[in-house]
Amino acid sequence: MYTCTICGYKGLEMESYGKDYPSREVCSCCGFQFGEDDDKGISHDGWRESWIEKGCPFWYIPDCPENWNVEKQLKEIGVVYKKSDVIKNSCPVCEFDGLFEPAYDEEYGYPSDDICPCCGFQFGLDDYPNKNKGIQKWRENWIRGGFLWYSKNRVQPNWSATEQLILLTKIKN
Ligand SMILES: [Zn+2]
Numbered sequence: 001m002y003t004c005t006i007c008g009y010k011g012l013e014m015e016s017y018g019k020d021y022p023s024r025e026v027c028s029c030c031g032f033q034f035g036e037d038d039d040k041g042i043s044h045d046g047w048r049e050s051w052i053e054k055g056c057p058f059w060y061i062p063d064c065p066e067n068w069n070v071e072k073q074l075k076e077i078g079v080v081y082k083k084s085d086v087i088k089n090s091c092p093v094c095e096f097d098g099l100f101e102p103a104y105d106e107e108y109g110y111p112s113d114d115i116c117p118c119c120g121f122q123f124g125l126d127d128y129p130n131k132n133k134g135i136q137k138w139r140e141n142w143i144r145g146g147f148l149w150y151s152k153n154r155v156q157p158n159w160s161a162t163e164q165l166i167l168l169t170k171i172k173n
Pocket residue numbers: 004005006007008009027028029030031032
């Protein structure tokens with residue numbers, strides 16, 4: 001077994017660049033195909049970065065080891081990865097950090113039209129006509145209402161209102 005130089009997975013059947021040719025093997029873990037994806041001009045670092053950004057999805061699930069520990073695996077090839085380092089889209093109202101897309105476009109500030117599954121604020125609707133006031137008001141109401149989780153369809157298993165509120169108070173002060 002050989003180690004993938006991109007993700008550190010130790011289950012490659014061939015050496016990725018053994019002898020003269022790349023193996024053309026697809027890493028079951030990060031999904032990179034040696035000799036194919038790099039031919040397209042994708043760098044190892046670039047692939048790793050975007051894979052981490054996606055939250056390190058295991059490419060070929062049947063090969064995924066039990067108790068797979070991606071942090072440890074990456075550490076072994078010298079990559080420091082903490083789940084908290086991944087860029088997250090957080091809600092400006094309640095600080096929930098699992099929005100599917102940024103609430104407001106970074107460049108132009110366009111709202112996403114999404115509804116925050118946590119506090120129920122809709123970007124592009126409830127922030128009208130005054131964004132800052134709308135956000136503040138919604139936040140106050142949400143806290144006063146007992147900061148309840150809004151979306152029944154998107155329940156977060158480990159969601160903690162208190163943790164999020166600590167973040168909130170940090171921002172406000
Ligand atoms: Zn890999």
